[in-house]
Amino acid sequence: MSGAPALAPAVSSAVPRQHAWADQNAKYVFLLPAVLYLLLLGIFPLIFSVYLVFSSWQSGSGITFVGLDNIRRLMVDVRFQDAVTRTLAYVALTAGLELAIGLLIALALQFATIGKSALRLALALPMLLPPIAISFAWKLLFDYNKGPVNYALDAIGLPRVTWLSGQTSALVSLVVVDIWQWTPFIALATLAALESLPTEIYEAALVDGAGLRAVLRDITLPLLTPYLVAIVLLRAVDAFKVFDTVYVLTGGGPGTATELLSFYAYAAGFRTFNMGFTATVAWATAILMTLVFLLYLRAFRRIEEA
Amino acid sequence: MPTTRNRLVVGIIYFVLGIWALFTLLPIYWIAVTSIKSAKAVQGARPTFIPWVDFTPTFDAFRSIFGTGGGYGVSGLGNLAMLARNSFVAAFCSALLAVILGSMAAYALTRFRYRRWRNNDIAFWIVAQRMFPPVALIVPFYILFNRLNLLDHLSTLIIVYTAGNLPLVVWLLRDYFADLPVEIEEAALVDGASRFGAFFRIALPLALPGLVIAFLFAFVFAWNEFLFALTLTLDKAKTLPLQLAGNISVQGTRYWDIAAQGLIVMLPPLLIALFLGRYLIRGLTMGAVK
Known part of the structure; x- marks a missing residue:
């Protein structure tokens, strides 16, 4: 044991030296793995898919350069144009209705006293459950012959609706499911914003x-608007990407009546194995999405300035 | 200050939240209740809503998934x-x-x-x-x-x-x-x-x-x-x-x-x-x- 005191200082000075390199570069050693991972699996595939826009790909022959063929095909593709209109309508409808209902629920929740946390939890469930399973639940509810929704319509003397196979009603059904699943997102995010507002003003x-109404109109809503702009933007970004519910509930049908852009991109390429065209539709979707959101943000900046 | 006005506001609040809670739970309830129905209860003339009240629950669907009493080829969750x-x-x-x-x-x-x-x-x-x-x-x-x-x-x-x-x-x-x-x-x-x-x-x-x-x-x-x-x-x-x-x-x-x-x-x-x-x-x- 006599050697121990002499060793102790040597060890404690040696340990930092061992770690010296890693410690000096800790800044990068900690951050880079995640950044490199995302570059490799996020950015690199995207760049590769730009190249695919100008190519065709077949399982046997690999990638062939086809120039502007895919883009030319996209320009005259009526199915694509319909999908664009439909998707814009879907995003506007879902985001608008979810904002209106979500705001109402958020205000109600803010004033609720009993059962608030249980209500919040119940509200959040649809966002966390597997979209495929809940889509199936809705398929049962919307069933023309045996579904309870049509049964309820019968009971109150209204005509049955072809929820999943009508040209317009099928799209409406998808909107209903989106509202069911995602209104809570707007409600809960708005509630969080409401709770962060200073109470002194109220x-x-x-x-x-x-009066309560004057407070809501003149104080709460103006203070809330910047949050709502951001919350709706986040929701709309996701609404653009909807795929799972379309796949299960309507499969894009009847005909092509519910082909939203993500589903069309998948169906156009994966079912016919024209991968270059899927990449083209996907990029067109991304560009369209960016344009819409730039316009959206610009419109709000103008309103705020005015 | 429990005025009638306040009571009305509270009433509206819980009405809104109650409706939404029911709407949220509806599909979850429906998939759960359908899973314990027999073919007859699903395909009957009118939909059935509450087990033991308007249909007799059965665990046949779960039996077929977990392998006993199944036997319709690719159905169930397969593997x-x-x-x-x-x-x-x-x-x-x-x-x-x-x-x-x-x-x-x-x-x-x-x-x-x-x-x-x-x-x-x-x-x-x-x-x-x-x-x-x-x-x-x-x-x-x-x-x-x-x-x-x-x-x-x-x-x-x-x-x-x-x-x-x-x-x-x-x-x-x-x-x-x-x-x-x-x-x-x-x-x-x-x-x-x-x-x-x-x-x-x-x-x-x-x-x-x-x-x-x-x-x-x-x-x-x-x-x-x-x-x-x-x-x-x-x-x-x-x-x-x-x-x-x-x-x-x-x-x-x-x-x-x-x-x-x-x-x-x-x-x-x-x-x-x-x-x-x-x-x-x-x-x-x-x-x-x-």
Whole structure:
């Protein structure tokens, strides 16, 4: 044991030296794995898919350069144009309705006292359950012959609806499922925003004798608007990408009546094995999405300036 | 001041919330109740709603899934053990990898200053990865993994799901690490601990609840994923949602069977949701408010 005191200082100075390199570069050693991973699996495939826009790919022959063929085909593709219109309508409808209902629920939740946390939890469930399973649940509910929705319509004397096989009604059904699944996102995010607003302003206004409606209109909503702009944007980004519910509930049908862009991109390429064309549709979707959101943000900047 | 006016407001509030709660639970109830119906109860003249009241419940659908009393070929969940294993391994491994890579990156973003790219820009770049439509990635992934002979391999799903979940994990954990006091780590560094020592022995244990939450979120999203499973797997690496989607189109109107299968696929996310409780909301609305 006599050697121990002499060894101790040597060890403690040697340990930092061993780690010296890693420690000096810790900044990069910690961050780079994640960044490189995302570059490799996020950015690199995207660049590769730009190349695919100008190519065709077959399992046997590999990639052949085809120039502008895919883009030319896209330009005259009526199915694509329909999918664009339909997707824009879908995004506008879902985001708009979800904002209206979500805001209502958020305000109700804010004033609720009993069962608030249980309600929040129940509300959040649809976002976390497997889309394939819940789509099937909706398929049962919407069933023309045996579904409870049509049964309820019968009971109150309204005509049955072909929920999943009508030209318009099938798209409406997808919108309903989207509202069911994602309104809670807007409600809960808005609630979080509401709870972060300073309470002093409310108290002051209520002390001054302002009515509940006036407080909502003149204080809450203006303060909330910047949050709502961001929340709706996040929701719309996801609505653009909807795929699972379309796949299970309608398969894009009847005919092509519910082919939204993601589904069309998949169906156009994967079912006919024209991968270059899928890449083209996917990129067109991404560009369209970016354009829409730039316009959206610009519109709001203008409103805020005015 | 319980005035009539106030009572009216409270009434409206609970009416709105009650309606929405019922609407939310309706599909979940319906899939659960359908799973214990017999063929007769599903195909009868009018829909049946409540077990023991307007139909007699049966566990035949579950029996067919778990192998006893089944016997209609490809139906049921087919190879349930394999599908469940695939789904579990893909979700578990990708969530674990995402938490390992993500916690390091989140720690770095809250403890170091990056001058050239700025911390906020790096964080935004990481989150922005989630914005791009996944359908844009299915073709390059298909071709690349095909070339690597990795199509229909579980490792492919693990690799892809890790990338998909990494942004969420970084975002959640960045908040978490930012809220931890740095003093303890600084004291340890002064005492001669390395940066890695400070990370593994001090920051990570303190952040453990956050790591668990991030892991569970990543697990659920990987468990639920469909598009990549559909395009990158076929048979050996098939996951539960993929089989379920296939059964929905193949088995047609054997609703009770598919409902039971759907319920099984729903069960792990449902349990995790209940376990996460209030943390659930924070994770799901991440980034929207902050």
